[in-house]
Amino acid sequence: MPYIGNEWHKEINKQPVVLYEDISQGCERFTVPVFSNPRFSMDTLVFDTFKYTTRIIDFSGNLASRSATPTFVCHCSGQCTKHCECSSSIYSPKGTVEDMDQLMWDTVRECNENCECALWCGNRVAQKGAMYPVEIFARDPWCGWGVRASVDIPFGTFIGEYAGELIDDDEATERHDSTFLFETRVGPETLTIDAKYSGNYTRFINHSCSPNVKVANVSWDYDEIQLIHMCFYTDKLIKKREELTIDYGEAWWANKKFPCRCGSTECRYQNK
Numbered sequence: 001m002p003y004i005g006n007e008w009h010k011e012i013n014k015q016p017v018v019l020y021e022d023i024s025q026g027c028e029r030f031t032v033p034v035f036s037n038p039r040f041s042m043d044t045l046v047f048d049t050f051k052y053t054t055r056i057i058d059f060s061g062n063l064a065s066r067s068a069t070p071t072f073v074c075h076c077s078g079q080c081t082k083h084c085e086c087s088s089s090i091y092s093p094k095g096t097v098e099d100m101d102q103l104m105w106d107t108v109r110e111c112n113e114n115c116e117c118a119l120w121c122g123n124r125v126a127q128k129g130a131m132y133p134v135e136i137f138a139r140d141p142w143c144g145w146g147v148r149a150s151v152d153i154p155f156g157t158f159i160g161e162y163a164g165e166l167i168d169d170d171e172a173t174e175r176h177d178s179t180f181l182f183e184t185r186v187g188p189e190t191l192t193i194d195a196k197y198s199g200n201y202t203r204f205i206n207h208s209c210s211p212n213v214k215v216a217n218v219s220w221d222y223d224e225i226q227l228i229h230m231c232f233y234t235d236k237l238i239k240k241r242e243e244l245t246i247d248y249g250e251a252w253w254a255n256k257k258f259p260c261r262c263g264s265t266e267c268r269y270q271n272k
């Protein structure tokens with residue numbers, strides 16, 4: 001026990017406390033603990049009403065109503081090469097992305113279940129799920145909960161997919177809380193993922209005007225009408241205990257009445 005003068009017991013009481021050992025309840029390859037911060041009280045109700053899932057839940061039936069016409073497949077054996085017809089050539093042999101600009105421009109097309117390449121083919125990355133452990137922590141009274149890395153995470157690493165209920169426009173309008181809505185597509189149709197009630201740790205990721213994570217469009221369905229998965233990749237080497245942040249974008253901030261608290265020197269939304 002550390003000795004900090006006569007006040008040591010007060011300092012000990014200020015240590016973060018583990019509220020949950022694993023809110024993923026075994027859904028992830030790693031545990032996702034939740035740490036409180038005794039310096040301020042936080043709303044913990046969210047963890048009682050939230051169902052952890054790493055999947056896209058077909059709430060409005062948009063996936064089920066697809067044509068089920070198989071998309072193109074590759075005929076590579078083992079590892080796909082750069083010449084493979086479905087390889088987007090975005091992943092390095094280590095499974096990381098080296099060209100972030102390309103990641104932002106294109107839809108990343110991973111091999112699908114009808115492809116003849118191996119399951120260990122390097123063009124299957126995001127579809128395999130998150131590999132690097134993260135934790136949820138009480139960031140501050142304004143931003144609420146946030147997500148930080150439990151280990152160092154290299155640049156260009158896939159860290160998770162925005163999971164939740166896939167809903168159509170009508171359903172999205174009916175939902176009164178837009179906090180956890182994320183736009184996506186199924187073929188030409190624009191749909192929304194709502195992670196308020198079901199989702200994974202990515203729904204706790206806060207906004208920063210100097211983000212260290214980017215969100216990319218990735219597909220790996222065998223159906224011709226592709227669901228675009230919203231996938232998160234590190235945009236720099238992220239050190240252990242560093243917060244993971246994305247840029248929510250101008251449209252998200254346009255109708256917000258509160259200032260951004262990202263703390264970046266490049267903050268664009270602090271004067272609201």
Ligand SMILES: C[S@@+](CC[C@H](N)C(=O)[O-])C[C@H]1O[C@@H](n2cnc3c(N)ncnc32)[C@H](O)[C@@H]1O
Pocket residue numbers: 142143144145146179180203204205206207208259260261262
């Ligand atoms: C998708 S949620 C992120 C998780 C959220 N912090 C929580 O506790 O559930 C988005 C909400 O987090 C808060 N938030 C995220 N980034 C913020 C920022 N840079 N400044 C202020 N509030 C932020 C806002 O309340 C926002 O509506």
